[in-house]
Structures are given as structure tokens and as C-alpha cells.
Amino acid sequence: METLERIIAEHSFFTDLDSDFLALMVGCASNVVFKAGTYILKEGDPADTFYLIRAGKVAVEVVAPQHKPIIVSTLEEGDLLGWSWLMPPFQWKFHARAVSDVRAIALNGKCLRTKCDENHDLGYEVLKRFARIIEERLEATRLQLLDIYAVRR
Amino acid sequence: MITVAQEQHTVLQANQLEKLIEAVARQGYEILGPTVRDGAIVYDRVESAEELPTGWTDEQAPGRYRLKRRDDQAVFGYVVGPQSWKKYLHPATVQLWSAERQGGTFRILNNETPPRRPYAFLGARACELAAIAIQDRVLLEDKYRDPIYEERRSGTFVIAVQCTQAAATCFCASMGTGPRAQTGFDLALTELVSTAGHRFVVQTGSKRGAEVLSELQTAPASDADLHEAETAVDRAAGSQTRSIDTTNIKDLLYQSFEHPRWDDVAARCLSCANCTMVCPTCFCSTVEDTTDITGDHAERWRRWDSCFTQSFSYIHGGSVRASSKARYRQWMTHKLASWIDQFGTSGCVGCGRCIAWCPVGIDITEEARAIREGDNHGNS
Amino acid sequence: MNLTTTSNPMVSQPYLVRDVVKETYDTFTLTLESQNGANVFQPGQFSMLWVFGVGELPISISGPPSHHDKLVYTVRSVGQATHALVSQDAGCGVGVRGPFGTGWPVEKAKGRDVIIAAGGIGLAPLRPMIYEILGNREAYGRLVILYGARSPRDLLYRKELVAWARHRDTQVLVTVDYGGLAWRGHVGVVTTLFKYARLQPSCSTAMVCGPEIMMRFVARELEGHGLARKDIYLSMERNMKCAVGFCGHCQYGPHFICKDGPIFPYEQLRPLLEKYEL
Numbered sequence: 001m002e003t004l005e006r007i008i009a010e011h012s013f014f015t016d017l018d019s020d021f022l023a024l025m026v027g028c029a030s031n032v033v034f035k036a037g038t039y040i041l042k043e044g045d046p047a048d049t050f051y052l053i054r055a056g057k058v059a060v061e062v063v064a065p066q067h068k069p070i071i072v073s074t075l076e077e078g079d080l081l082g083w084s085w086l087m088p089p090f091q092w093k094f095h096a097r098a099v100s101d102v103r104a105i106a107l108n109g110k111c112l113r114t115k116c117d118e119n120h121d122l123g124y125e126v127l128k129r130f131a132r133i134i135e136e137r138l139e140a141t142r143l144q145l146l147d148i149y150a151v152r153r
Numbered sequence: 154m155i156t157v158a159q160e161q162h163t164v165l166q167a168n169q170l171e172k173l174i175e176a177v178a179r180q181g182y183e184i185l186g187p188t189v190r191d192g193a194i195v196y197d198r199v200e201s202a203e204e205l206p207t208g209w210t211d212e213q214a215p216g217r218y219r220l221k222r223r224d225d226q227a228v229f230g231y232v233v234g235p236q237s238w239k240k241y242l243h244p245a246t247v248q249l250w251s252a253e254r255q256g257g258t259f260r261i262l263n264n265e266t267p268p269r270r271p272y273a274f275l276g277a278r279a280c281e282l283a284a285i286a287i288q289d290r291v292l293l294e295d296k297y298r299d300p301i302y303e304e305r306r307s308g309t310f311v312i313a314v315q316c317t318q319a320a321a322t323c324f325c326a327s328m329g330t331g332p333r334a335q336t337g338f339d340l341a342l343t344e345l346v347s348t349a350g351h352r353f354v355v356q357t358g359s360k361r362g363a364e365v366l367s368e369l370q371t372a373p374a375s376d377a378d379l380h381e382a383e384t385a386v387d388r389a390a391g392s393q394t395r396s397i398d399t400t401n402i403k404d405l406l407y408q409s410f411e412h413p414r415w416d417d418v419a420a421r422c423l424s425c426a427n428c429t430m431v432c433p434t435c436f437c438s439t440v441e442d443t444t445d446i447t448g449d450h451a452e453r454w455r456r457w458d459s460c461f462t463q464s465f466s467y468i469h470g471g472s473v474r475a476s477s478k479a480r481y482r483q484w485m486t487h488k489l490a491s492w493i494d495q496f497g498t499s500g501c502v503g504c505g506r507c508i509a510w511c512p513v514g515i516d517i518t519e520e521a522r523a524i525r526e527g528d529n530h531g532n533s
Numbered sequence: 534m535n536l537t538t539t540s541n542p543m544v545s546q547p548y549l550v551r552d553v554v555k556e557t558y559d560t561f562t563l564t565l566e567s568q569n570g571a572n573v574f575q576p577g578q579f580s581m582l583w584v585f586g587v588g589e590l591p592i593s594i595s596g597p598p599s600h601h602d603k604l605v606y607t608v609r610s611v612g613q614a615t616h617a618l619v620s621q622d623a624g625c626g627v628g629v630r631g632p633f634g635t636g637w638p639v640e641k642a643k644g645r646d647v648i649i650a651a652g653g654i655g656l657a658p659l660r661p662m663i664y665e666i667l668g669n670r671e672a673y674g675r676l677v678i679l680y681g682a683r684s685p686r687d688l689l690y691r692k693e694l695v696a697w698a699r700h701r702d703t704q705v706l707v708t709v710d711y712g713g714l715a716w717r718g719h720v721g722v723v724t725t726l727f728k729y730a731r732l733q734p735s736c737s738t739a740m741v742c743g744p745e746i747m748m749r750f751v752a753r754e755l756e757g758h759g760l761a762r763k764d765i766y767l768s769m770e771r772n773m774k775c776a777v778g779f780c781g782h783c784q785y786g787p788h789f790i791c792k793d794g795p796i797f798p799y800e801q802l803r804p805l806l807e808k809y810e811l
Contacts, residue, residue: 258626437781444586479810
């Protein structure tokens with residue numbers, strides 16, 4: 001059985017991360033499983049954990065009055081779910097539902113936050129990586145906004 | 154210094170012009186030439202020398218065109234009017250084909266062009282010959298041939314007129330297209346009105362031209378005649394006040410896409426499309442489908458179009474060039490720059506029509522200068 | 534061989550509609566057959582389709598290039614002329630001129646992996662290339678098809694997408710901008726599929742077709758993944774009236790989309806794509 005350490009080390013998010021920092025991250029990590037249909041996180045709940053998806057598909061959703069839940073994006077193997085743990089108010093802004101059975105590594109965001117506060121070098125490395133992910137998602141979201149396939153009249 | 158072979162040049166007295174027209178008509182041509190109408194010199198069918206604009210000249214300036222009486226009886230003492238020979242070669246409206254319903258489908262009707270006398274153009278300027286050569290390249294010598302242009306172009310007899318004066322709007326010298334016509338004609342006339350007499354120095358440009366000339370009373374051109382003719386044309390070149398510096402103009406315009414001058418001209422341009430209509434090289438067209446009332450007979454017509462119209466670049470619910478800034482930029486960049494990549498020469502022959510016929514007097518030579526001299530940030 | 538049997542490239546030839554199949558609520562596939570002659574075309578080329586007395590439209594050919602008895606077009610009904618086209622019954626006549634334009638780089642892609650990235654109706658002009666590859670599977674390397682549409686009900690050729698994925702060394706990834714609860718696939722723009730694609734960038738040729746914004750972002754993404762600009766091809770679109778380089782409408786910079794394109798290598802388009810109102 002693979003150790004958490006190896007799985008984490010091989011994930012693209014952690015490439016080139018200092019081995020001490022890697023050990024710190026492993027200290028905050030655990031293996032989790034979600035059955036299809038369950039909610040991994042819900043809007044409004046405290047955001048203390050984030051997930052590296054190892055297998056399965058997750059739908060990021062928004063609920064609104066008079067609407068069925070709207071899926072705004074899907075994440076799969078290799079994707080990172082959740083960044084609201086990084087900044088106040090540390091609350092989830094969306095739902096995330098397991099579309100299929102999902103295996104993931106849960107990382108304790110609260111614990112990692114404390115360690116980043118103590119060690120700014122670690123903090124910088126973590127923020128750098130999240131900034132890249134957020135940028136990709138923002139670009140993709142803007143493209144989605146454009147509704148490029150719609151027929152203009 | 155006489156630079157051309159004397160044997161090719163003869164002298165025709167001005168009063169023999171009528172005989173020239175008759176000789177061309179005898180060959181079966183429909184003669185099209187200049188005539189005064191509605192305050193301008195336009196092209197129309199000419200059956201006698203009396204219909205020519207004898208004693209008239211044109212005064213042109215940005216947004217201005219006026220006819221004025223000359224103090225001599227020069228027949229071709231004007232420069233260029235609002236029309237060009239594309240009126241005949243690439244007509245403004247023409248039927249492409251027609252079809253009729255046949256059950257659930259249709260059949261294309263055997264549209265034959267009605268028999269027509271070949272054209273003879275009387276009074277073609279050097280810039281106009283250059284424009285015809287440019288349209289030949291676009292419509293006959295690229296990937297496809299336009300059969301309508303081909304049919305009208307083939308067999309056309311051309312009597313060129315060398316310019317002995319330039320309008321204020323002319324800049325053919327800087328474009329390398331005139332004022333002297335070197336090729337593309339069957340006969341070329343240089344009109345001389347001087348103490349030595351009102352006459353034409355005639356240059357033959359083809360066998361057909363020589364044949365027509367052989368029916369006329371001519372005399373060999375003397376050294377003095379040739380000298381007077383050459384000087385007159387040189388003077389026309391030297392008197393031009395406008396010019397475009399064409400050095401690297403293609404790269405200059407390609408790199409000036411964001412130049413602030415475009416906003417400046419956009420504030421003036423009305424997108425009226427006059428410039429494209431009077432321009433002798435503009436060839437853009439559109440197609441129209443019509444049916445009769447029964448819906449059983451359909452026709453496809455082609456007519457002139459202009460890149461200045463809002464709908465020219467329309468796709469998917471919007472125009473790509475929605476602003477008049479984008480459209481002016483497209484026209485000028487195409488004319489002076491992209492044309493070179495597309496067809497090997499500039500699209501502009503320096504005739505100045507676009508300057509005279511622009512209602513707000515936009516001057517393409519001035520715009521080109523402003524873009525060259527100012528940088529992309531508006532500094533000059 | 535040119536389909537126009539007369540020497541006049543502006544004259545249409547009547548073809549009979551064999552059938553009109555509904556693909557989605559607004560998109561239909563027409564199959565036309567000629568009254569005489571075989572139909573030879575390159576994947577990526579287009580025809581000018583004329584509806585009697587209504588008008589003419591440039592439509593990409595979207596059928597198999599190896600089937601010479603028919604011409605297939607997938608048309609989205611968005612206006613008067615497209616509506617008239619998709620409303621034709623079997624046995625009706627539709628005028629055809631063409632084929633026109635440059636095709637996808639069939640020869641250049643041989644021996645290489647091929648990435649096909651389609652957005653919306655853009656899958657239609659790419660389908661003949663997919664047929665070409667799957668019909669000559671040995672001549673090409675891996676095939677990756679990335680397809681994005683607005684929503685699940687806008688997806689074209691759903692059965693074929695499933696069938697294509699079953700071919701050897703072929704990966705088909707589909708995404709939608711807006712997914713309903715019943716949709717169990719990807720949600721997100723087509724660029725989000727790249728991370729799931731198994732690519733070998735140095736020996737890949739990419740062919741992209743879709744809205745211009747989508748093509749711009751996809752090309753950039755492909756370049757970011759290591760493809761050379763000369764190995765990425767885009768199919769451009771502009772207003773067309775003649776398709777033979779005479780009406781002037783389709784000009785894009787110095788290029789006539791109808792005869793210099795519609796397919797261009799990205800390296801040629803790169804300086805033009807970001808020019809607003811070019």
C-alpha cells in the first residue's frame with residue numbers, strides 16, 4: 001500500500017516543494033473516500049479541509065432559489081478541491097458533490113494555516129501554488145461567462 | 154532628347170479626331186468616352202467628336218469638383234471624372250444567372266449574354282490603364298477567373314490620352330502609374346494646343362491600333378512635336394503637389410493598427426462609400442437573390458458593395474468591423490498595404506478621385522503621411 | 534476535381550436532398566446527392582449552398598470524404614437562410630457550388646498524433662478529418678478528440694462520439710459549459726479538458742474549430758503544452774458572398790478566408806487574432 005507521503009510527493013501541486021515542507025504537509029494529511037451522491041463540502045460550512053482528488057469526479061455546484069443546483073465545473077483525478085480555507089471568513093462558497101465514488105487525500109487546512117503563519121517561507125510556497133490554480137479556474141470561468149456558443153441575434 | 158522610336162509616332166490634326174472615331178466605329182466597336190453631364194465629365198457612348206468635353210477642364214480639391222471653361226479648345230483638357238472604366242468592365246449591377254423551379258428542384262437557365270459590340274475606350278488616362286491592369290490581376294489572374302469581366306475585357310480597344318496637366322488631387326507620379334502611359338493601349342494620344350497647331354501626337358501600341366491609324370490622314374511626328382509632347386507630360390508629372398511615400402508602406406501600415414490617427418479620421422469619415430465607388434480598383438461586390446411574384450423564377454444579381462457598409466463584415470449577429478474607424482482602416486490598409494501581399498502591387502493608382510469625391514475631403518495622401526510621421530502613440 | 538461543371542465558378546448546380554436529420558433542437562444534418570458526377574473534397578473544405586430564391590451560405594462539408602455519392606452538411610438554424618436550408622424536404626433541390634478553400638493538413642498529420650479540438654458546431658467541419666483518420670488508422674498516431682458545447686442538449690453526433698472512443702489509441706473527451714443534474718460528464722470550457730488528455734506535444738498536429746474566442750484560447754493552451762505554432766491549425770470564418778476571392782467580404786488582414794483559408798496554421802494567424810475589429 002502506498003504511503004501518503006509518496007502520493008502527496010507525486011502530485012503536481014507539490015512539485016519542487018522542500019522536503020521539510022513536504023513532511024509538514026504529510027503531517028496534515030489523511031486518506032478519505034466519498035460515496036457517489038454525497039456532499040464533500042457545503043456552502044456556508046467552515047472551510048477547514050481541502051482535497052487532492054485521486055480518483056472519481058466531483059461537481060462544484062451553486063444553489064439558488066427557483067433553481068435546481070447548477071454545476072459550474074467538474075473536477076477529476078489530479079485536481080485540487082477547495083481554497084476557501086486559505087482566507088477569512090474560512091467558509092465554503094459552493095457545494096461540492098461526489099458524482100461518482102471519490103477517493104481523495106484530505107489535508108487539514110486549519111492546521112496548515114497555522115503552520116503557514118509560523119513559517120512564512122512555507123506560506124509563500126503554498127500561496128504560489130494556489131495562485132496558479134485560482135488563475136486557471138478564473139480564466140476558464142471567464143470563458144464560460146462569455147457563452148461563446150450562444151446564437152447572437 | 155527623343156527617347157522613343159520616331160517611326161511609332163505620327164501626328165493627327167485635331168480636326169481629324171472625328172475621322173478616328175469613325176474608323177474605330179467601322180471596326181465594329183462601341184465607343185465609350187468622356188462627355189459633360191450634370192456638371193461632371195462622365196463616360197458614356199460617344200458617336201461623334203462633338204460629344205467630347207472640348208474646351209472644358211476640371212478643378213479638383215479635397216471634397217471639391219467643378220467644371221470650368223478653358224480658354225482654348227483642347228478636347229481632353231481635363232483630368233479624371235467620378236467614373237472609371239470599371240463602370241463597363243466590372244459593372245455596378247449584373248445578372249449572374251437565373252433559374253426556374255422544376256418540381257421540387259430547379260434548373261439553371263441557359264443564360265447567354267446578349268451579343269454586344271466590343272468596347273472601345275476613348276480617353277483612358279495612365280492611372281486608369283494601371284487600374285485596369287490591377288483589376289485584370291484580381292479578376293482574371295488569381296485562383297479563379299471572373300467570366301463577366303473576362304467577356305467584357307477581351308477585345309476592348311483602348312485609346313489612351315497622355316496627361317498634359319494634373320489636378321491638385323493627382324499623385325500618380327509618386328505611385329509610379331503615370332502620368333505617362335507606357336503600355337496597355339492600342340493608340341495613345343498626346344494633345345498639343347500651341348502655336349504649331351492643335352494636334353495629337355499619336356503613338357501606336359498594337360497592330361490593331363496601327364490598322365486603325367492607317368485609315369487616317371497622318372504625318373510623321375517631327376523632333377519638335379515629340380519634344381513638345383514629352384515636355385508636356387513631364388510638366389504634368391512635375392506639377393503634382395500630392396504624393397504618397399511608398400517606402401515600406403506595407404509594413405508601416407501593418408504595424409500601425411493601433412495608430413491614433415485612425416480615431417482622428419474616424420471622427421471625420423461618414424462611411425458614405427463614395428471613395429470605393431469612384432476608386433478605379435475597388436472591386437468588392439455582393440450578391441442578391443430575387444424571385445418573381447409566382448416564386449417560380451429566381452435570379453442572382455451581383456452589384457457593387459463597399460467595405461464601408463455596416464453589414465460588409467457581418468457574421469453571427471454582429472459585424473466584425475462595427476466602428477467606422479475599423480472600416481476606414483480596413484479600406485486604406487487594404488488599398489496601400491494588403492493589396493501588395495495579395496496581388497503583388499499597390500491597389501492605389503494615385504488618381505485622386507477619393508480625395509475629390511469625399512464629402513468631407515479626407516485625403517488619403519495626408520492620412521498616409523500622418524501615419525508615417527506620427528508614431529503609434531500620437532507623437533509626431 | 535471541381536464540382537462546378539461549368540467554367541463559371543458563380544453558377545450553382547442543383548443537388549437533391551436525400552434526407553434531413555435532426556441532431557439537436559436547432560441543428561440538422563442534410564445529405565445531398567448530385568445528379569451527375571462524383572463529389573470529391575478535402576476534409577475541411579466548404580460548399581456554397583443556395584436555397585431557391587432565398588440566398589446562399591458557406592457551409593463546411595461534414596461527411597466522409599471517401600463517400601463520393603453524397604455531400605453531407607450539418608447546419609445550425611440561426612436565421613432566414615439557414616432556416617430555409619434545414620426546412621427542405623427529401624427530393625427538393627439545393628444549389629451547390631464548390632468545394633472551396635484549403636483543407637485540414639491531412640498529409641502533414643500522417644505519422645503524428647492528432648489533437649482535434651472542437652467547440653459547438655465546430656465539430657462539423659472536423660468530422661471529415663476524424664473519418665479520414667479512423668478510416669486510415671495506421672497512417673496516424675494517437676487521436677485525441679476534445680469537444681465542448683454549451684449544454685448537453687447542444688451536443689452533436691453523440692452516438693458517434695461514443696463509437697469513436699472505442700477505436701484503438703483514441704481518446705474522446707467531452708465537456709459542456711452548463712450541465713444539468715442529469716449530466717454526469719465534465720462541466721467547464723473545453724480548455725479544461727487538456728489536463729485529462731494524453732498528449733505527446735512534440736509529435737502532435739492539432740486541428741481546432743469553433744467560435745474565434747475558443748480557438749484563440751485553445752491555441753494558446755496547446756502552445757503552452759508544447760505544440761509548435763506551425764503544428765496548430767485553425768478554421769477561420771468571415772462573411773462570404775462569392776467564395777472565389779472576388780467579393781472581398783471575407784478578407785482577414787491580407788488573407789481571403791475563402792481561398793487562402795479557411796484553414797490556416799496558427800503561426801500565420803497569431804499576429805492577427807488579437808487585433809480588435811480586424
